[in-house]
Amino acid sequence: MENKAPTTADKEAAKQLAEEEQALNLMMQRLKLLHIKAPDVMYAAFMKAVNDAQAKITDFTNLMRDETSSEAFARAKKSREERPLGITPWRHGDYPGWFDLDKPWTA
Numbered sequence: 001m002e003n004k005a006p007t008t009a010d011k012e013a014a015k016q017l018a019e020e021e022q023a024l025n026l027m028m029q030r031l032k033l034l035h036i037k038a039p040d041v042m043y044a045a046f047m048k049a050v051n052d053a054q055a056k057i058t059d060f061t062n063l064m065r066d067e068t069s070s071e072a073f074a075r076a077k078k079s080r081e082e083r084p085l086g087i088t089p090w091r092h093g094d095y096p097g098w099f100d101l102d103k104p105w106t107a
Helices: 007-067 067-082
Strands: none
Touching: 007 067
């Protein structure tokens, strides 16, 4: 068997291969970290969404139960009882500013 000294091209190829292997190892470490962290991140995002939704529900419930809302519902109920016929259905599409607090809600 004959031993040949490595040529410059062989050395360059070996160096390139070593650099590529090192880069791939770093990428694999990053993917492993992402895999480990993903459930934690997803859980934290889920819990934040749950807490935000709960706060919105609580806010809405408080608005529904406050005195001003109760008076409005009682007035509407009384009006329906006194004049049950000829009530026109209310449609939000007829009032483009309905969902914007800064715009008047009337047509």
